[in-house]
Amino acid sequence: MAKIKNVVLASQKRDVADACARAIGVGEQLIEAMRPHYSVESLEYIAYLAVGRTMILYGESLELAYQKHVKSSRRTNANSKVFERQMQIVESLENLLNTGLQSIEKMHQLSDVDWTWITQINARWYARKFGIQQSATMTDQAFNRCLLELMNMAHRLMEAGWDQSAIQAYSNHAKHHLETLSDIYEETQRVGSPTYLRLFHASGYSAKEKVALVMQQMGARIDTNGMLQLTGYRFDPQMPPHSVFLERFAATVKAAYPRGLDSEKNPDVSKEVLKIIHQFRMYIDRQNIRYVRMFFEGATDLEKLLVYGQTHRLLFSQTSRLHNRFSDQHAFSGQINDKVTTKNGLSEFIVNVETGEFVTQWDVLQEKNGQVGIFSDDYQPDSLAGKKMVETESFNYSKNPQEHPLFDVIPANAKKGLEHDLKIAAKKYWKSETWVVNGGRYVEKYTKKSDYKIFEK
Template sequence: MNKNMELGHRLVKQLDVLAGEGWPGPACHVYRCNLQRSPRTHRLLNTTFHQAHLVGSPLYMRMLEASQLTARQRLSLILDRHLGARVEWTGFLQLTSHDYQLDPTISPLAPFYAEFRQLVRDAYPGTAGLRADELGHRLHLFRAYLDHQAITYVRAYTDGLPDEACDLDRLYQFAHDHHVALDFQTAAAYHNRQHGPAVYPRNMKVQLRRNSYARRVNPARMIEFIVDIDSGDFVSEWNVYRSQPNGRVDADPHHYTAADLYQVANTESFNYGIPHGGYFVWPRDRQSHRRLDIDQPTDSRIRARAKGYWKTPRLYADLVKGPRDVLAWRLVPASVRTQLYAAFVHDTQTHRNQGINYFLLKSPRYRCYHVGRGCDKMRPS
């Protein structure tokens, strides 16, 4: 058998495998056409076949777009057929596939995220949101894996940064390098859960991207990062989850301490809907965040246990509405913070919350902690 015949037989076998994995004919046609761009070799066949099994890769997304499947069918193909998404006894979603995985190289700005979000919005337009069926339940739990992708990418971002750079420094650098504006305006009360009387917030929320006017495939305030204001490091359930020998997540809540559960309770959460924040939302999408992100299906047991122990504060105001608020709060001594925060919360009940730094400016007693524009060393472009 000559080389061309051998390569042809390999391609036929690959197409048979892809069809058996749920890819319709039009998607397989895209796969075949992708191989025609370069001289066909065994190495090219291996690389292309591998790319087709990375969920979110450019080739995977082209095949998905060409598949002619409905939004719901595409979501089921991704989660059920390809990633092997299964809800185990702990209520945690495990990805069991040995053949497919989320593409570990895709940036938080990759088209995959906004396109996946649009599929969810198209498949679940009703008032029940993701509570409508079991696929919706799996999609709710799957957002944790989308979060993991984003925080892992940012934590590995090293362009011009020292090894000791915190997560927030890396996020700022990433945004600066890619000319992306970050959002600091969306409320972070659900990410400042505390046990016992609330003293003051420890965490802030940063979302990517800040704004978009796109009617479809809108990336606004989709990926979020929860940041410890003092340390600048991400607060995330993925900081504490441990892997089992089979590679799956150990999601037994009894295997984790209260301190571990703090990370789970206050973790980031990928937004399928579009949060208001301080920016634009098309009228038809103004309930999407509530339908798809706030009114949720059942959580995993570890998340439910974490939220049962760590409670959302009743009296609350976001300290951070912009980067200078981070710098200002870090200047405030621990001995002053409780009293200052109480005064700040009281002020926000009658005045618009413009962040702690603005409050410091207009408060003679605390003005010494105010950070002016000339001192802003952390503001992203």
């Protein structure tokens, strides 16, 4: 390093600039010159590309070293360690360049050539591309390890279906968290996590492609019972019912299918795709139910929900008519269940006001070997369990009065064939009452939180 150091110390600004420009120019010319002559997968291409990148990195590092030398020479109390550190980088690049040139000379003696220098250069090039800086406390070995890990993560994200815009957003975020890279990457496989949201938002895919990507990553498929199964990624357990991701996903669904989810309005879309997107809401419901039950204290589901509502506003004014059913064997007894929604009206909970428990199909459905369904002979669609199956909550893709029927109400009609078979069968027995003003018997008894019995004191 002493030779290079002396050159830098003795050089004038113009001399250094010329030397750096030549190194960078040679690197760029080398990269451009060899492209037409080699396959992008050939060893020659990879080797020459790495040499070209090394020349550019070398020139830029040499120029930076000179800048730090000039800066330190102007200050009496300047820290020479910064300059020394930069010179170590220059020397390292020079060594890699020499190794690269020697490797190319021995191109056809594969057994005698060490190609690890290419990996090191590609890692440094990745750092240059995304402006990744090595902290003062991180060793060279640890930094190189992080760079290689980041490159590997970027490759895996590509395999998972993300486009370059999303991958770049991930790299720009991850470079600030080099000490916890594994945690950041793990979030990419938890739908709705802060990191997953970052990728979803940054992606340049169309709305329809984004929806399809989420379904693909979560392993969405319709089973022989017409029910959606998710066998891939899972929701982030800490994703709340009011999450930004759920809002953006709902908006993306609306943008992807502006005519709604009715198959009659989408003749160019397969019914299975529409069925998957429609039933996907029930898995959002499961996440919401689990979130409230897991993270909040209370003797009942309602008490836990109200604790959640202390920090995130809840609405109690939505109609609950479709969530209070009756059958030939079980007469209509007025409103017992009430609908509670998040402020944005998307996530909803159905609460039995008398017991304080959620009314949800997820207390009826069973899970076995990673599959969701009914795996016992005890269940009957005309039973009270079947009643829960149809009175259950349902995430809304829109609360806009014009859009809500198209995305949430009409697709839920059993005749449309988008519901799973268990719910379709139960709806044959459990009917909803019409409003009193229309000649029926239904009256909305609960229109605000204070109407609940637990507040009567």
